[in-house]
Amino acid sequence: MTTFGTAEAAPGETATGRLEVGETRDGAAFGLPVAVINGAEDGKTLYVQAVSDGDELNGVGVLRRVVPRLDPAEISGTILVTAIVNYHAFQVARHRNPIDDTKMNRAYPGDAEGTSSERIAHATFEAASRADLIVDLHQGSTSRMIDEVRVRCGRRHRLHEECLELAKVFGAGYVLDQKGPDGQLARAGPDEGVPTIDPELGGSVGWDEASVQTGVDGLYNVLAHYGFLPGDANYGDQTRAAGFDQYGAPRGGLVEFAADLGDRVQSGDPLFEVTTPFGERKAEVTAEENGILWRSRRLPQVATGEYVCSIGVDVDTY
Structure with a gap:
């Protein structure tokens, strides 16, 4: 039993x-x-x-x-x-x-x-x-x-x-x-x-x-x-990833992603931009190193410094 x-x-x-x-x-x-x-x-x-x-x-x-x-x-x-x-x-x-x-x-x-x-x-x-x-x-x-x-x-x-x-x-x-x-x-x-x-x-x-x-x-x-x-x-x-790079919003506004979950990105690739409600670009954020878009916020609106996404880094296959 x-x-x-x-x-x-x-x-x-x-x-x-x-x-x-x-x-x-x-x-x-x-x-x-x-x-x-x-x-x-x-x-x-x-x-x-x-x-x-x-x-x-x-x-x-x-x-x-x-x-x-x-x-x-x-x-x-x-x-x-x-x-x-x-x-x-x-x-x-x-x-x-x-x-x-x-x-x-x-x-x-x-x-x-x-x-x-x-x-x-x-x-x-x-x-x-x-x-x-x-x-x-x-x-x-x-x-x-x-x-x-x-x-x-x-x-x-x-x-x-x-x-x-x-x-x-x-x-x-x-x-x-x-x-x-x-x-x-x-x-x-x-x-x-x-x-x-x-x-x-x-x-x-x-x-x-x-x-x-x-x-x-x-x-x-x-x-x-x-x-x-x-x-x-x-x-x-x-x-396999060994860690994350996390990205926050440099400006407040609305986030639009340039990559989808699971996409591989290279250093310098666009990750997302922040716009006004009228679509005017306020900031663009690019990848700091190679990796995979692992996680992102669900809602588009962000304040300055608010979490936006995570890139899985130090990636290999096993």
Whole structure:
């Protein structure tokens, strides 16, 4: 029998339940929606979670498609799932937990006696750290971004190669291989000896069908490659960036881009211009070095110094 919160599944069974992590402001207990898919045969354990940030919904869009299709009779090993991590932020469609104004993916490994976010992080990390692999489904908030996977442990970490392999197997096409901030699950997992990736499934308001499908395909790749399901994973070489150049608006006005997401740009190429409401050019911004247009703001209006876009730099293929 495998237990995760109130979900209990014997070999060959699937169960859903709740992982209780505290009480709401009216004193009622609340829990995160969790699932256990306990394979009929022994094997590895995979932990998957989504909605660490309350407005990033593509991950739960993936899980609602994948989990119902998984037949535990065909699975070797166990899959543990938390469908919505940032419960309070999800309820109000906000990025950060409104109870403590915290970005959940800066709270790992958490604290059982800490803030709301730290308690949720602690409870989910207990499950994640008993797995063999961790997939933490994200997206680029509500901005525009390519589908990519982040390896956040750093290139000197003892599990870097294992995390990089997991990122390649997921097969989103692009990988950001850059050490992340303290408190990220993709940092805390490898420190506990568990290869961990942070797929960033595009960026959208609500969910984006194409990015959701990238996540569905990625999870099935992981399940096949690591022996949870029979069959072969379908992925190829990945385009990897080692970091970002971020660009802000030199003038206020309306932004018009000269390149599309995923386009390769050369140093000196136009990236965007800022105009007045009458189309009069106020400024043009060009790339400072070679790279890929990785992420951009969604709304055209900007104030002086406001974020506009990011270029993935130090690009290679692996």
